[in-house]
Amino acid sequence: MTAKTHTISDLAREFGVTTRTIRFYEEKGLIHPLREGQKRLYSNADRVRIKLILRGKRIGMTLRECVEFIDMYDPEHNNAEQLQSLIDDVKSRRERLLQQKRDIDDMLSGLDEVQGLCEESLARSHRKKLAHT
Amino acid sequence: MTAKTHTISDLAREFGVTTRTIRFYEEKGLIHPLREGQKRLYSNADRVRIKLILRGKRIGMTLRECVEFIDMYDPEHNNAEQLQSLIDDVKSRRERLLQQKRDIDDMLSGLDEVQGLCEESLARSHRKKLAHT
DNA sequence: TTTAACGTTTACGTTAACGTAAACTTGGGC
DNA sequence: GCCCAAGTTTACGTTAACGTAAACGTTAAA
Numbered sequence: 001m002t003a004k005t006h007t008i009s010d011l012a013r014e015f016g017v018t019t020r021t022i023r024f025y026e027e028k029g030l031i032h033p034l035r036e037g038q039k040r041l042y043s044n045a046d047r048v049r050i051k052l053i054l055r056g057k058r059i060g061m062t063l064r065e066c067v068e069f070i071d072m073y074d075p076e077h078n079n080a081e082q083l084q085s086l087i088d089d090v091k092s093r094r095e096r097l098l099q100q101k102r103d104i105d106d107m108l109s110g111l112d113e114v115q116g117l118c119e120e121s122l123a124r125s126h127r128k129k130l131a132h133t
Numbered sequence: 134m135t136a137k138t139h140t141i142s143d144l145a146r147e148f149g150v151t152t153r154t155i156r157f158y159e160e161k162g163l164i165h166p167l168r169e170g171q172k173r174l175y176s177n178a179d180r181v182r183i184k185l186i187l188r189g190k191r192i193g194m195t196l197r198e199c200v201e202f203i204d205m206y207d208p209e210h211n212n213a214e215q216l217q218s219l220i221d222d223v224k225s226r227r228e229r230l231l232q233q234k235r236d237i238d239d240m241l242s243g244l245d246e247v248q249g250l251c252e253e254s255l256a257r258s259h260r261k262k263l264a265h266t
Numbered sequence: 267t268t269t270a271a272c273g274t275t276t277a278c279g280t281t282a283a284c285g286t287a288a289a290c291t292t293g294g295g296c
Numbered sequence: 297g298c299c300c301a302a303g304t305t306t307a308c309g310t311t312a313a314c315g316t317a318a319a320c321g322t323t324a325a326a
Contacts (some may be wrong), residue, residue: 009272019273024314038274038321055236060193062312069240072247080258083251090248097237097244103188104230104237107202111230114205115223118216125213142302152303157284171291171304195282 005034005041014047015054025053030067059100069093138167139175147180148187158186163200192233202226 012019025031026040031049033040049070056066072090077083145152158164159173164182166173182203189199205223210216 007272018315020316021314023274028313040273055239057313058193059233059236059240060191064312073243075250077251077254080255083255087248087251087255090244090251094241094244097241100192101234101237103192104234106188107192108227108230110206111223111227115220117208118210118220118223121210122213122216122220140302151285153286154284156304161283173303190283197282 003043005043006047008040008042011042011047011050015050017054022050025050025063028063030063059097136176139177139180141173141175144175144180144183148183150187155183158183158196161196163196 006014008019008022011022022031026033030053031042031046033042033046035041052070053063053066056069057063061069068089072086072093077086139147141152141155145155155164159166163186164175164179166175166179168174185203186196186199189202190196194202201222205219205226210219
């Protein structure tokens with residue numbers, strides 16, 4: 001079984017970004033695709049990393065933060081000290097995420113209100129129209 | 134009853150930003166504080182706007198998006214056409230927010246996993262220590 | 267064989283969101 | 297009267313995250 005690889009434009013299409021973006025991520029050390037001669041070959045692991053990067057960006061993380069987040073998954077934690085600092089990182093990350101969720105929920109409530117007012121207003125002008133006939 | 138106002142450094146302290154940031158927001162047309170001679174006087178409405186801006190920023194909105202979002206609240210919607218486009222805006226905004234919530238939930242699950250592995254690993258090394266005595 | 271589609275490197279340009287510094291005014295405390 | 301803290305304007309600097317353009321290699325189809 002040969003591991004499936006992807007070209008750069010495959011991934012660009014799939015994720016709705018430009019090839020420039022993907023090369024930029026490599027330049028910044030976020031991904032490390034293999035090479036076949038000059039050409040880059042992206043493994044499925046590379047693909048997943050890109051996906052995780054874009055997910056991070058959607059909620060406003062910088063690229064640096066995205067890597068930091070992704071790197072929490074792989075074990076560079078040898079001793080207990082590093083483990084503890086990782087746990088601390090996890091904790092503060094979680095708090096930030098929860099704050100963001102609260103922010104989003106507040107904004108969603110706001111949208112509900114606005115939409116309610118809109119529909120009400122539309123309904124009113126609709127009744128007016130009918131009465132006018 | 135005199136409406137309470139705030140100085141620029143009051144608000145900077147309250148929100149943990151610099152005065153430069155607040156002036157920058159004004160320069161960009163996001164807020165419009167009154168003046169007492171040269172000095173800016175911030176009403177409570179100004180304060181709220183800043184709060185909403187910072188909330189938007191926390192989930193990765195640009196300043197432009199923040200204004201757009203805030204402006205949905207006040208009624209510049211006279212005719213039915215504008216009303217409908219506002220409703221459309223609300224819809225797409227809601228979808229983006231929901232996607233962000235999904236992203237956050239996924240990341241929170243990831244953090245749970247990482248933390249689990251950490252604690253497990255810590256527990257193991259702790260048992261090892263005990264066995265060594 | 268040429269051309270079209272895809273790939274590459276190198277490098278300069280751009281936008282957003284402030285930081286930082288200089289130079290000035292202004293109101294209150296000693 | 298003097299000084300200091302807080303305010304002001306003006307303007308150049310900085311970082312992130314790409315966009316855009318030039319100039320070039322490769323391969324498969326017409």
